[in-house]
Amino acid sequence: MEREMVDIESQTNHQEVPNNVFHKRKTPVTLKFEDVVYKIKIENVGILEKKKKASERKVILNGVSGIVQPGEILAMLGPSGSGKTTLLTALGGRLGGRLKGKITYNGDPFSNAMKRNTGFVTQDDVLHPHLTVTETLVFTALLRLPNTVAKEEKVALAKAVMNQLGLVKCKDSIVGGPGLRGVSGGERKRVSVGQELLINPSLLFLDEPTSGLDSTTALRLVSTLFDLARGGRTIVMTIHQPSSRLYYMFTKVLLLSEGNTVYFGKGSEALDYFSGVGFSPALAMNPADFLLDLANGIYTNELNEDVVVDKKQLIQAYKSCNADSQLRQMVQVTNSNSSSRVENTAGFGKWPTNWWQQFTVLLRRDLKERKHEAFASFNIIQVVLTSFIVGLLWYKSDTAHMQDQLGLLFFLSSFWAFYPLYRAIFVFPDERVMLEKERSSGMYRLSSYFMAKMTVDLPMELVLPTVSILITYWMAGLKATAAAFIFMLLTILTLVLVSQGIGLALGACVQNTKVATTFASVIGLTFMITSGFFVQNVPKFIAWLKYISFIYYANELVIFSQYREGETYKCGTGKCLIYEYPGIKGLGFVNNRESQLRASLILLAMLFFYRFIAYVALMRIGVTKKSKSS
Ligand SMILES: Nc1ncnc2c1ncn2[C@@H]1O[C@H](COP(=O)(O)OP(=O)(O)OP(=O)(O)O)[C@@H](O)[C@H]1O
Structure with missing residues (x-):
């Protein structure tokens, strides 16, 4: 089997690999979400009281709406715990429980076809530590790409992804993980992204893809995503603290504060919007830092002093602005028609492979x-x-x-x-x-x-x-x-x-x-x-345990x-039957074919x-x- 993989790899070494295979697009997807509300139940146990207090519902997302079209990158910003990952998971069709609101993909709800057209990169890289970068991507390609794609082509695609993500240098290094030295954190993140790019998804979700990366590597990664978006994909990502260069690569920005929208719209228009509601940056600063400060309830004034801002005021300001009502109108327009519906066009059956x-x-x-x-x-x-x-x-x-x-x-x-x-x-x-x-x-x-x-x-x-x-x-x-x-x-x-x-x-x-x-x-x-x-003399009410x-x-x-039955052992000066020996007799065994068969069958069952x-x-x-x- 190993030889098979090596053979395939050596074949593809001589094969012409398209430089950017991902410019070809399948069905473009418009993602809309309207009034998404998510609550979780919290069991409160008082420290001093032994009794449980009544459980409470905590609001994680409070009526968040938005629209992302093919070719766009939506970046979700907000302080830690503001609900970015929860919203991303909900949009990616992976959040169960009490999720309310409407999320549609070209007007339709999440479906199996959509699932196979969606890539989702989680915050923590979930990879097999002992596999090399090549093995990781080739195995993913073999499993995720449909039967209609030849094996050689799948390997070639894995190679193309490595080229595109700059992973060729480390292609034979193991991925590594906790306690096992492997490729760097940035390379590992790119492997995770590569696994999702393999299926050439229409919709790509990424949870903090740049965390732990230096600014140059982060910029390279986002540039790749920018290229992908230009190829017709819809990209949604969460990000903690983007540099200003990164910030301006995002088409749209969603700023969350405690599960509420504080701003949704073009990244380039965010500062104008906040100036309009009374908060213009007093100092030249990274727009992302300015937005995050506001979402945290902090505004830095001309004297470089931090002033506390009422977050409710920001939330209310957004709710009553024109942008929000325009957005709601856009989101409410249904666009479900057969030509935009995400079908199984990629050749996937119920499963990509048999x-x-x-x-x-x-x-x-x-x-x-x-x-x-x-x-x-x-x-x-x-x-x-x-x-x-x-x-x-x-x-x-x-x-x-x-x-x-x-x-x-x-x-x-x-x-x-x-x-x-x-x-x-x-x-x-x-x-x-x-x-x-x-x-x-x-x-x-x-x-x-x-x-x-x-x-x-x-x-x-x-x-x-x-x-x-x-x-x-x-x-x-x-x-x-x-x-x-x-x-x-x-x-x-x-x-x-x-x-x-x-x-x-x-x-x-x-x-x-x-x-x-x-x-x-x-x-x-x-x-x-x-x-x-x-112990052999066991009370009857518990003696049955031995039968299980x-x-x-x-x-x-x-x-x-x-x-065997009839065999003897030395006892005292004479010989005694082995099956009469107290240690065996007390077990209650009968040495015959039926009991051997019964014990064997029970073990097999x-x-x-x-x-x-x-x-x-x-x-x-x-x-x-x-x-x-x-
Ligand atoms: N299953 C859960 N049980 C308890 N609390 C939860 C659960 N899921 C989410 N939360 C809470 O919901 C809030 C939002 O979490 P979420 O992970 O979406 O935030 P985030 O903005 O992505 O944070 P970070 O930037 O730190 O990753 C947090 O306060 C978190 O503690």
């Missing part, structure tokens, strides 16, 4: 991303060392010391019940943000993602226990027949998969590794102590692998059951949010 293509690309991507984790030497050393120590402790054990041997069998069941559980817990919480981002843009089906995740870790999940059992089994002198060894190995491998399933389900349901780890300890310990090794304990069934099968739970829990992540917007 199930198998999604699965294979995701598998290749996961293999590259997770090989460092799955094949980490410390995992291998940990398991091999533990196996040797266990082998030494039980070196050449025999049935003359039945309790010792039972202890070994129980230890093996318990160790392989816990080890994969704790590893699997992290899989989905670590991936949540990525899954959310990719599913929100309709990149792939959940089932192909899920199957790729199940498959990618499988080899290592099975190789490690096999190596461990190989070491311990022979050192500890367990039954030296191929049948007994294979039975034991298959039992342990099934146990590993069940345990992994429980970890995946916990991680997927809770989505918080700390909480999931706590649950895992409680569940794991409960299943371990109810499996019969520690996967460790109980694994322990049963492991014991079956070693001892658990293997699927816990994965099913994990799948259902993941279904809520990244689906297009249903809001109450009218």
Whole structure:
């Protein structure tokens, strides 16, 4: 697979890549939003009172309206917490909950076709840290571009994006992330933008794309966006503190203060507007700084003194100005007609690619991303060392010391019940943000993602226990027949998969590794102590717990692998039947084919059951949010 990617890349090295492929435009989109109101519920808990106070509704967006046309860049400015990200998320069709007002795209509400024509760059870069810049963009192209585009063309487009965003220099460097040195912050941001440019979106949303960038890099990035807008795209972005050079590249500016519009209109006319309502800049200053000060309720007068301004006065001034009523009239004109409707013109079906293509690309991507984790030497050393120590402790054990041997069998069941559980817990919480981002843009089906995740870790999940059992089994002198060894190995491998399933389900349901780890300890310990090794005379009302304990069934099968009906052990001066040994008899096992089959089938059912739970829990992540917007 790796070779395949290298081949494709080398082919495209000789291929003519258009310098600016993004000047070709699909359907231009006019974005209108009218009286957008968003409230969230806040549960108030007094510090001193134990009782919860009644929940309150906090207004995040308070009747915001606007219009952005193809070829325009709208920059949303405002102090921190003024609602910029919330509005951007709402306009990008990703905000659920109590969203009121009307948001339309060429007159129509947000649709699946629109979703695939929309690029959304989040504030934090959500990227796979171990992939190189090229791999990141090529995998995105393979997943997001439709089947109608040939594979070679997809790779060529990824290359074109790298050219356009100035990423060629670092194309073979890994992206990096927390604790892993990779490309610079600015390059990482450009990779995120590149992922969205690949689909040549009609509408592009960017949440603070310039934060953390030096002014030159920020200017370069916004220049690229300016070029894109000129190609007919509609661009909406939030920005904290643009330099004046950046400010004048924006076609329109929306200034927010505590969720209210303080100004909406051309960036170049903002200062005139504020002069008209009594606030003209007394000193030569960056217009963006002046606007942000006002939105924060501060005005610097001729004496360079900061005067407090009533924000309500600014909000009211905007509401009663001509610009606002003109804007409302423009927004209210419906322009829904079949020629402007965003259709699936890009050749996307319900999904850009078919199930198998999604699965294979995701598998290749996961293999590259997770090989460092799955094949980490410390995992291998940990398991091999533990196996040797266990082998030494039980070196050449025999049935003359039945309790010792039972202890070994129980230890093996318990160790392989816990080890994969704790590893699997992290899989989905670590991936949540990525899954959310990719599913929100309709990149792939959940089932192909899920199957790729199940498959990618499988080899290592099975190789490690096999190596461990190989070491311990022979050192500890367990039954030296191929049948007994294979039975034991298959039992342990099934146990590993069940345990992994429980970890995946916990991680997927809770989505918080700390909480999931706590649950895992409680569940794991409960299943371990109810499996019969520690206590056998359990009160009836709680004795049923062992029947849902996967460790109980694994322990049963492991014991079956070693001892046959009628076999004996040395007791006192004579011999006793092994299945009469108190430690085994108390477990209540019947050693016959039916009970072996029953235990095996229950373990297999658990293997699927816990994965099913994990799948259902993941279904809520990244689906297009249903809001109450009218
Ligand atoms: N789910 C939530 N729970 C509680 N408060 C929220 C939630 N979502 C948004 N808020 C609040 O809504 C307000 C607006 O948040 P938002 O992130 O949109 O602001 P912003 O202007 O983008 O801020 P920044 O520039 O700091 O990113 C903030 O006060 C924030 O605390």
